[in-house]
Amino acid sequence: QVQLQESGPGLVKPSETLSLTCTVSGGSVTIGSYYWSWIRQTPGKGLEWIGYIFHSGSTNINPSLKSRVTMSVDTSKNQFSLNLSSVTAADTAVYYCARVVAGWPKWFDPWGQGTLVTVSS
């Protein structure tokens, strides 16, 4: 079965770029049936969908974050990545990656275990 695992620094300084990678096992990121997504969770704002990337590299990013988010996919490593620039304390959150069904309807399954990223100097 497909499993996802987030990795990356747990501490990022303000104004710097947060970079996370999600490694997919038990399945391929090149399967056209799925998008690969990032979600974050904070106590204050709850669950927030950040965006998704398709294996072709096409993306759909939440407009609230679009100016700061880039996503990429590395099919050779079966990974996809998130970069969030100019971070502030408000970007402190647990970040999850998840697989999304590309057809209709869409749902998120499975999810990675999540990784806490703290923005602090």
Add this chain to the structure above:
Amino acid sequence: DIQMTQSPSSLSASVRDRITISCRASQSVRTFLNWYQQKPGKAPKLLIYAASSLQSGVPSRFSGSGSGTDFTLTINSLQPEDFATYYCQQTDISPWTFGQGTKVEIK
């Protein structure tokens, strides 16, 4: 963005109780509504997709209903492992949005 409002925000219930959680969308999301369960320190887990379809492996005591703007998650005969926080999510119109969650606690 579509606002998803869950009610109640929390509830206390006993084992074997039947509970319902409501989710209201600020505009129609047709049946593109999912439900997730989250336990402390864990990722959300998909329970119901497309408003009423039970995800494989999820016990049949979980059920979902609704369309348009009003949706319900029902848990029949609550079990100890069901005490958790539940979230609805719409995937009809981007950006996809989640409800604020309903925490189910032991009475």
